[in-house]
Amino acid sequence: MRLASLTTSSSLLAAVHYAAAFSGPTATTITPRHSKSLSSTSPPLFRNNGQTISSSPISSSLKMAENDPFSAILNIFNPSNLMGNTSSPKNAAAALKDEQLVTSFIAALNSRNDPSDMVMQFFSDDINFVDTSYYNPIQGKEALLKHFYLHAGSSPLSTFTSDSLEVIVIDDIVAVTSSSSSSSVEGDVSKVCVMYHLATMGGQDVDDTTAISFYNLQGGVIMQVLDVTEPASPKPGDSGLNLLKTVSKFIGDETIVVKGNNNGGVIDNSISVVEQYFDAWNRRDMQDAKSLFAEDCEMRDLQYDDAFHGRAEFEKHLLRVKDCLPNTFAFVVDDIAATSKKVGVSWHVENNGDPLAFTRGCSFYTIDERSGLIQSGFEIPEKAPPKQGYLKTLSSKFEAEPIRYIPVAMWVAYMYILFISDGILPGVNALALEQRTWEEVRDLSLNFFLVAPLLKLPFSPVVHPMLEGVFNLLLAWAAMFAGFLSDERKDKPNLLPFGPILVGMQALTSAFLLPYLFTRTTETSSSSQVVYQEDIDGALQAKVAEWRPLGGLLGGVGTSAIVWGLVARPEFGEFSERYSSFVDLLSIDRVGSSFLVDLAIFAAFQGWFVDDDLKRRGVDLEEDGIGDFAILRYVGKYVPFFGMALYLTLRPSLPARRDSAE
Numbered sequence: 001m002r003l004a005s006l007t008t009s010s011s012l013l014a015a016v017h018y019a020a021a022f023s024g025p026t027a028t029t030i031t032p033r034h035s036k037s038l039s040s041t042s043p044p045l046f047r048n049n050g051q052t053i054s055s056s057p058i059s060s061s062l063k064m065a066e067n068d069p070f071s072a073i074l075n076i077f078n079p080s081n082l083m084g085n086t087s088s089p090k091n092a093a094a095a096l097k098d099e100q101l102v103t104s105f106i107a108a109l110n111s112r113n114d115p116s117d118m119v120m121q122f123f124s125d126d127i128n129f130v131d132t133s134y135y136n137p138i139q140g141k142e143a144l145l146k147h148f149y150l151h152a153g154s155s156p157l158s159t160f161t162s163d164s165l166e167v168i169v170i171d172d173i174v175a176v177t178s179s180s181s182s183s184s185v186e187g188d189v190s191k192v193c194v195m196y197h198l199a200t201m202g203g204q205d206v207d208d209t210t211a212i213s214f215y216n217l218q219g220g221v222i223m224q225v226l227d228v229t230e231p232a233s234p235k236p237g238d239s240g241l242n243l244l245k246t247v248s249k250f251i252g253d254e255t256i257v258v259k260g261n262n263n264g265g266v267i268d269n270s271i272s273v274v275e276q277y278f279d280a281w282n283r284r285d286m287q288d289a290k291s292l293f294a295e296d297c298e299m300r301d302l303q304y305d306d307a308f309h310g311r312a313e314f315e316k317h318l319l320r321v322k323d324c325l326p327n328t329f330a331f332v333v334d335d336i337a338a339t340s341k342k343v344g345v346s347w348h349v350e351n352n353g354d355p356l357a358f359t360r361g362c363s364f365y366t367i368d369e370r371s372g373l374i375q376s377g378f379e380i381p382e383k384a385p386p387k388q389g390y391l392k393t394l395s396s397k398f399e400a401e402p403i404r405y406i407p408v409a410m411w412v413a414y415m416y417i418l419f420i421s422d423g424i425l426p427g428v429n430a431l432a433l434e435q436r437t438w439e440e441v442r443d444l445s446l447n448f449f450l451v452a453p454l455l456k457l458p459f460s461p462v463v464h465p466m467l468e469g470v471f472n473l474l475l476a477w478a479a480m481f482a483g484f485l486s487d488e489r490k491d492k493p494n495l496l497p498f499g500p501i502l503v504g505m506q507a508l509t510s511a512f513l514l515p516y517l518f519t520r521t522t523e524t525s526s527s528s529q530v531v532y533q534e535d536i537d538g539a540l541q542a543k544v545a546e547w548r549p550l551g552g553l554l555g556g557v558g559t560s561a562i563v564w565g566l567v568a569r570p571e572f573g574e575f576s577e578r579y580s581s582f583v584d585l586l587s588i589d590r591v592g593s594s595f596l597v598d599l600a601i602f603a604a605f606q607g608w609f610v611d612d613d614l615k616r617r618g619v620d621l622e623e624d625g626i627g628d629f630a631i632l633r634y635v636g637k638y639v640p641f642f643g644m645a646l647y648l649t650l651r652p653s654l655p656a657r658r659d660s661a662e
Contacts, residue, residue, distance in 0.1 A: 193344020
């Protein structure tokens with residue numbers, strides 16, 4: 001039962017409302033959306049101690065309220081509910097509401113909701129989203145939306161891919177709200193700490209996927225997220241501690257600190273047992289630290305494979321950690337959500353007061369209410385570099401489309417042959433920085449698109465006309481790829497943005513094109529989904545991409561370049577003579593011979609853009625649906641240069657939203 005379903009017109013129900021709020025997490029059951037029916041196989045959102053539960057503690061309280069409302073009212077004054085959770089019924093209700101918002105976000109992830117809807121619904125404009133699978137925080141809605149679209153499946157909170165069979169299962173959750181007492185912080189601030197893991201839609205837990213995320217909320221939206229995930233097996237163990245000891249000699253990095261708004265309000269006047277534990281550890285008083293744990297406690301430091309059972313075993317672990325780390329190291333609490341039953345903490349490590357990079361972490365503890373001691377806990381430190389986020393995104397592309405290995409192999413060979421090798425292509429390698437090579441590049445650049453020689457400008461150098469023709473044909477072809485700028489959109493970002501790639505192709509052609517091909521995001525829009533001109537990333541890019549004369553104009557430039565190479569500069573003789581001299585030039589010229597390689601690569605890969613381009617224009621690529629576009633498709637894919645020019649001229653246009661509105 002959700003908070004919104006309770007009427008506040010009755011004082012009795014209002015009291016029940018607060019009783020439920022004091023009792024713990026809200027119940028939310030998720031049924032992930034998938035192409036197959038999941039109603040019988042989907043795991044619920046909440047799971048406790050390995051056992052599936054159909055409702056959380058809050059549901060039990062509400063059920064008690066339905067059966068025995070007077071007991072529910074009395075439950076409000078239960079000291080175990082009041083202690084350390086929230087300072088007032090108002091804050092209790094606010095904590096419940098924000099906890100529901102966090103669980104609704106996780107439900108939206110499991111349901112494969114559109115990222116744009118999730119970003120708009122759950123996050124503030126200046127969201128600071130820290131996924132420790134990546135090096136840098138994601139700041140702002142626009143950056144977060146791009147991250148969700150681009151890195152789906154790379155980490156649990158980065159959204160799932162459409163074909164993923166995994167869901168997030170919440171193991172435990174704690175939420176508190178504080179009333180702000182600072183003029184710089186307006187409104188109540190809620191802290192929600194969630195411990196979760198991944199499971200298949202059939203209910204099978206996925207190994208090594210335990211994670212803890214810490215949320216800060218204000219005004220009904222998420223302001224800040226820190227997500228830390230379990231390292232893969234085999235666990236690093238003491239090697240992580242030794243790494244910390246090694247990096248302690250480096251300068252601290254304040255950018256790693258993800259602090260909440262604790263200064264904006266007071267959650268509890270007394271220091272929690274968990275904060276006492278952190279304080280004792282930083283004082284290296286392990287006797288004091290172990291005394292804060294129950295005799296039969298169970299602790300998991302997920303740097304290690306096994307749990308520590310009992311106070312004595314955990315004390316040995318504490319002493320080993322103490323011996324590994326210098327006394328200048330301190331674990332600093334950045335944020336805390338503490339009730340009498342549960343405590344969630346985000347923290348980082350400092351050396352002599354300087355934050356150390358890549359040392360953030362989150363912990364989740366349960367408290368024995370009778371003794372006030374720590375009964376159990378999970379501690380997850382941030383994974384050390386190299387971060388796996390981008391690597392997972394890239395590897396998933398290769399797993400889905402192994403054909404991407406072709407441009408990878410081509411790019412490696414291209415870079416080696418052109419820039420490093422001697423003897424494969426004529427001339428010296430590009431790294432030799434031969435003066436004649438740079439002079440040739442300069443002269444060809446001055447005659448860009450043949451403007452200077454046609455206008456007979458005084459600074460226009462004399463270059464072999466066939467070399468000029470090949471050079472300008474290549475640049476016209478490279479520029480023609482601008483007709484596919486719709487490949488970069490807000491809902492279809494690429495690891496390498498296409499705009500800068502096109503600019504780079506005017507200088508280094510295939511050195512830029514090939515990496516784009518093996519890293520680009522495949523078009524996921526079906527022919528029934530409308531892609532608009534305004535969806536293209538950038539107003540200028542949208543105009544260029546959908547400019548109908550683009551193919552004809554650049555096709556004309558390429559044709560002129562061919563004609564120029566055949567008949568211009570009569571001092572180079574008739575065709576046979578200039579062709580012979582051109583072959584002689586190529587036999588010693590690395591630049592000219594590389595142009596011919598680029599032309600072959602462009603011819604081989606221009607077709608990689610056509611099918612996706614037709615798909616986003618509403619053309620069904622199935623044999624029965626492609627209709628009149630079948631010939632245009634094959635011409636665009638398989639006729640070098642001129643086929644692309646014709647395709648860009650005759651393809652259907654993307655609609656504009658302004659026209660659709662009219």
